[in-house]
Amino acid sequence: MRYNGNVKTNGNMNNLQIAELLRAVAAAYTVKSKSRFKFKIIAYERAADAVEHLSSEAKDLWDEGELTNVAGIGESIARHLGEIFTTGKSKHFEKVFSGLPPAMFDLLAINGIGPKTAYKLTSELSISKNAVQALKKAASSGKIAKLEGFGVDSEREILLGIGEYERKPEKRMLLPHAMRIADEIKDWVMRCAEVEKIEVLGSLRRRASTIGDIDMAVATNSPKIVLDYFGNYPKKVRLIEKGDKKASVLLAGGVRVDLLVMVPEAFGAALQHFTGSKHHNIELRERALGMGLSLSEYGIKRIKNKELRIKNFADEVTFYKYLGLSYIEPELREGAGEIESAANNNLPKLVELTDLKADLQIHSSFDIETSHDLGESSMREIVKKAESLNYEYIALTEHNPSQSGHTQKDVVEILKRKREMVDELNYSISQKQNYRVIKVFNSLEIDILSDGSLPVNDDGLATLNFALVSIHSNFRLNREKMTKRVLTALDHPGVKIFAHPTGRKLNYREGVELNWEKIFEFCLEQDKWIEINADPARLDLPDFLVREAVLKGIRLTLGTDAHHVTGMNNMRWGVDVARRGWAEAKNIVNTLSLEKFERLL
DNA sequence: GCCGTTTTCGGCCCGACTGTTTTCAGTCG
Numbered sequence: 001m002r003y004n005g006n007v008k009t010n011g012n013m014n015n016l017q018i019a020e021l022l023r024a025v026a027a028a029y030t031v032k033s034k035s036r037f038k039f040k041i042i043a044y045e046r047a048a049d050a051v052e053h054l055s056s057e058a059k060d061l062w063d064e065g066e067l068t069n070v071a072g073i074g075e076s077i078a079r080h081l082g083e084i085f086t087t088g089k090s091k092h093f094e095k096v097f098s099g100l101p102p103a104m105f106d107l108l109a110i111n112g113i114g115p116k117t118a119y120k121l122t123s124e125l126s127i128s129k130n131a132v133q134a135l136k137k138a139a140s141s142g143k144i145a146k147l148e149g150f151g152v153d154s155e156r157e158i159l160l161g162i163g164e165y166e167r168k169p170e171k172r173m174l175l176p177h178a179m180r181i182a183d184e185i186k187d188w189v190m191r192c193a194e195v196e197k198i199e200v201l202g203s204l205r206r207r208a209s210t211i212g213d214i215d216m217a218v219a220t221n222s223p224k225i226v227l228d229y230f231g232n233y234p235k236k237v238r239l240i241e242k243g244d245k246k247a248s249v250l251l252a253g254g255v256r257v258d259l260l261v262m263v264p265e266a267f268g269a270a271l272q273h274f275t276g277s278k279h280h281n282i283e284l285r286e287r288a289l290g291m292g293l294s295l296s297e298y299g300i301k302r303i304k305n306k307e308l309r310i311k312n313f314a315d316e317v318t319f320y321k322y323l324g325l326s327y328i329e330p331e332l333r334e335g336a337g338e339i340e341s342a343a344n345n346n347l348p349k350l351v352e353l354t355d356l357k358a359d360l361q362i363h364s365s366f367d368i369e370t371s372h373d374l375g376e377s378s379m380r381e382i383v384k385k386a387e388s389l390n391y392e393y394i395a396l397t398e399h400n401p402s403q404s405g406h407t408q409k410d411v412v413e414i415l416k417r418k419r420e421m422v423d424e425l426n427y428s429i430s431q432k433q434n435y436r437v438i439k440v441f442n443s444l445e446i447d448i449l450s451d452g453s454l455p456v457n458d459d460g461l462a463t464l465n466f467a468l469v470s471i472h473s474n475f476r477l478n479r480e481k482m483t484k485r486v487l488t489a490l491d492h493p494g495v496k497i498f499a500h501p502t503g504r505k506l507n508y509r510e511g512v513e514l515n516w517e518k519i520f521e522f523c524l525e526q527d528k529w530i531e532i533n534a535d536p537a538r539l540d541l542p543d544f545l546v547r548e549a550v551l552k553g554i555r556l557t558l559g560t561d562a563h564h565v566t567g568m569n570n571m572r573w574g575v576d577v578a579r580r581g582w583a584e585a586k587n588i589v590n591t592l593s594l595e596k597f598e599r600l601l
Numbered sequence: 602g603c604c605g606t607t608t609t610c611g612g613c614c615c616g617a618c619t620g621t622t623t624t625c626a627g628t629c630g
Contacts, residue, residue, distance in 0.1 A: 037602095038613085039602065039603085040603095042602085043602035043613090044602075046603080073603085074602060075603095112619095112627095112629085113628085115627090116626080116627060116628090117628080149620090149621070150620090153620060154621080157619085243617060243618050244618095245616085248618095260617095273616095276630085281614070284614085286613080289613085296615055296616060
């Protein structure tokens, strides 16, 4: 639901709706006078970004009197939002929106239409409702081209924009999917002889959990040839734009690919610029201004000396160094304190894939009569795969036996059978001469029932080395009940790991509501561990919560949740999440050697 | 409207691309 300029709500706005409202305010100021309100507009846009990226609801923060502590939200915006939270509307915002057609805000969702264009179109075409449809009709009948300031080309662009808006899927790409597309384009571009280097940048390089656009940069001395070549990418749906410096194409499914070209000697600044994020770049440039420097994708120049040539950087390390900063890993570049840390030289030494000594969530095909999905690979196949990944140990974590059709006594019997199987496996591994010894831990992924109880009793738990617990049903309890549910489950003896803690499925299901403060506190006190599930459709714990957990000193684990040996290759995506959450090897339990892990256990 | 290595006033990231213009405005990343 798009904000339409009518400030009438029940006061229960979520962060997304608030962000939309604040952007609408910025748009309204833009229409009224872009020059007069220049900085107010920036402030509202920043506030919108800030709210959108909050990890708690703005309403809750306001209740606690913490809203003004959010960077980008000051007394004024907090007061207006407070008025909305209490009365459902804001007198000030109503004044800002007065005189503007509410329908214009619907058009802002279309690429290429900004505040001014939206205002012009809705007023001159007298559009009042079903704005997008009305605009489509006007464009199709050639009415837009006749308006002053428009022409047949802009009318065609608007129609294209509407078409893409209508087809645009809500879904963002999962990381591996985006990576495959990017690699394919990369392979194709590299076949152009003029290309010296090509790098995939943007949110892909920052390893965000979902990807919108794909950004790339090429080092070349023949920009025109490369851009022409790129513009002819055979899988494109259309060429969005092409200039001297960059070009953009649209792929099937609404995926946009931007390519920036740069001479090799200035490639470092281009990498930095196009890796972003926006917030990182803005913060970096503000810092540079304070040093009398101005940054761009071309390099760094001194402000007071414009005739001075721009300083080039072939790589990013020297670029950051010039600004008095240590090198900032792409995963950290979100404008979330990394620049300050780099200035103080206390950035974390991020965990790496090669630090991992184990995979702590794997499902084998050994049938323990679960009601959830069984794995497809045998225990032996999994051990062999673990060996190829240089692991020292693994945990086999099938879902618990189903409750229906099993008495608790049955369940214990089944678990004893599995225990014997794992014991035999460990014995046979230890007997093999040219086998690197991998220890297999006997574990289980146990459902957390609605009341926090577990479908496995203490005798069953006693057959395990340790247990994982996770939510697979009843995702919609309120925050308080859900928190109690989880804490009750974690409190059982033998339960060690809270697996895929939010239960989110990217693009399909939001995570559950939990009081993380309480969960973290409990985990810290009771030495319970929290999983970062490396399944690219989950990536759960999410990166921003990893950051909070790391700050609090919570022990984290990484597990692929593999249901087939190929799934064990997914560890890299989990490591990416850990890195985005500022995690070092010491924060991840399964970077420990087998000996240390057993001692900790 | 926000904010502080310029600290309660006076700044606020930087540039590319397109279309409709004839020097620029709007939009985007």
